[in-house]
Amino acid sequence: MNFVDEADISVKAGNGGHGALSFRREKYIPKGGPDGGDGGRGGSVYLQATDGLNTLADFRFVRHYEAKGGQSGSGKLKSGQGGADLTIKVPIGTMVYDAQTEELIADLTDAEERVMVARGGDGGLGNTTFKSSTNQAPRKTTKGKPGDARALRLELKVLADVGLLGLPNAGKSTLLRAVSQATPKVANYPFTTLHPELGVVSLGIGSSFVIADIPGLIEGASEGAGLGIQFLRHLARTKLLLHVVDIAPYGDEEANLAQDIRTILGELEHYSEQAGAELDQLDRWLVINKTDVVLPEDRDRIVQELVAELDWQGPVYTISAISRDGTQALCNDIMNYIDAELKAQEPQAFVSIPDPNADDD
Numbered sequence: 001m002n003f004v005d006e007a008d009i010s011v012k013a014g015n016g017g018h019g020a021l022s023f024r025r026e027k028y029i030p031k032g033g034p035d036g037g038d039g040g041r042g043g044s045v046y047l048q049a050t051d052g053l054n055t056l057a058d059f060r061f062v063r064h065y066e067a068k069g070g071q072s073g074s075g076k077l078k079s080g081q082g083g084a085d086l087t088i089k090v091p092i093g094t095m096v097y098d099a100q101t102e103e104l105i106a107d108l109t110d111a112e113e114r115v116m117v118a119r120g121g122d123g124g125l126g127n128t129t130f131k132s133s134t135n136q137a138p139r140k141t142t143k144g145k146p147g148d149a150r151a152l153r154l155e156l157k158v159l160a161d162v163g164l165l166g167l168p169n170a171g172k173s174t175l176l177r178a179v180s181q182a183t184p185k186v187a188n189y190p191f192t193t194l195h196p197e198l199g200v201v202s203l204g205i206g207s208s209f210v211i212a213d214i215p216g217l218i219e220g221a222s223e224g225a226g227l228g229i230q231f232l233r234h235l236a237r238t239k240l241l242l243h244v245v246d247i248a249p250y251g252d253e254e255a256n257l258a259q260d261i262r263t264i265l266g267e268l269e270h271y272s273e274q275a276g277a278e279l280d281q282l283d284r285w286l287v288i289n290k291t292d293v294v295l296p297e298d299r300d301r302i303v304q305e306l307v308a309e310l311d312w313q314g315p316v317y318t319i320s321a322i323s324r325d326g327t328q329a330l331c332n333d334i335m336n337y338i339d340a341e342l343k344a345q346e347p348q349a350f351v352s353i354p355d356p357n358a359d360d361d
């Protein structure tokens, strides 16, 4: 499922420093020649791909980026210092477009790949440059050139880190709405969601992940009941499944949450067998939703009974997606989980093992 995260940013390279107008002034040298230095070049702006980011969420916090200007030249032939370049880190796979012309500037597919998106302005020339046989004391200098300014659109195809799983009407789409800017349809009837939808959850700079909402599953889905199970393949590459459960299915006098949960697990196993996927091996957290419709003491009792009946060993969360009660804590834990997973995947530091046969003197 291709979902494109987008961000609009503007970049401005540094202006060049101005050239200096100056003449040598020293004792015993009454008519010193010109000694005005050139201005420094302005800093350029680069985008660089890094594997530490997986969404464009950070660009919702900072939208404008500016590199430093060059310093002006000065007397004694001193050139102005160049402005420092600015390198903006973007996720691998970011496509960079000029927002005005729609031109594709770069497709940053490799780690550390870098592209200049705004060139720093050239420094101006000091008056020394204009000295000639006919003009020994030029007063001419030039100004630094302005750095490029550009509006950019960044696009990134993202994959879901977390998948929402559950019966129809459990509140999956409501949860996605509560924690991201995505606006999937929510309604009080089964099969409101017909297509998978993704949302970026952003918890601050450098902390974001992607959640996928898919249509609800029902018993027999793996045999084609309801909307079938085809959408489960979208969850195959996620790291974590959130199993969303309605704490008090409306109008269902004999609500049996444990049974509801087993139904979904059964379908998950069926699907994994059929498709050769290992969805049933993914980590799964229980997210008991709609806690606002029961009393707190009932909530705790229901959850305790449920965990005991299922012999559930994994994490359990109680939330109200509609009032956003508990959703922040859930997202924080997901972020920590994903960060820990990423760390575990990083190659281990090289360890050198001493050669036991080496001479030891």
Ligand SMILES: Nc1nc2c(ncn2[C@@H]2O[C@H](COP(=O)(O)OP(=O)(O)OP(=O)(O)O)[C@@H](O)[C@H]2O)c(=O)[nH]1
Residues within 6 Å of the ligand: 166, 167, 168, 169, 170, 171, 172, 173, 174, 175, 185, 186, 187, 188, 189, 190, 191, 192, 193, 194, 214, 215, 216, 217, 289, 290, 291, 292, 293, 319, 320, 321, 322, 323
């Ligand atoms: N009281 C209450 N109602 C909720 C809560 N979360 C969702 N709902 C309601 O439950 C109904 C179903 O919500 P959806 O988010 O559409 O459920 P879904 O799981 O996406 O359903 P499908 O797309 O059909 O699979 C809607 O009427 C929501 O307003 C909650 O925390 N509390």
Ligand SMILES: [Mg+2]
Residues within 6 Å of the ligand: 172, 173, 174, 184, 185, 186, 192, 193, 213, 214, 215, 216
């Ligand atoms: Mg839905």
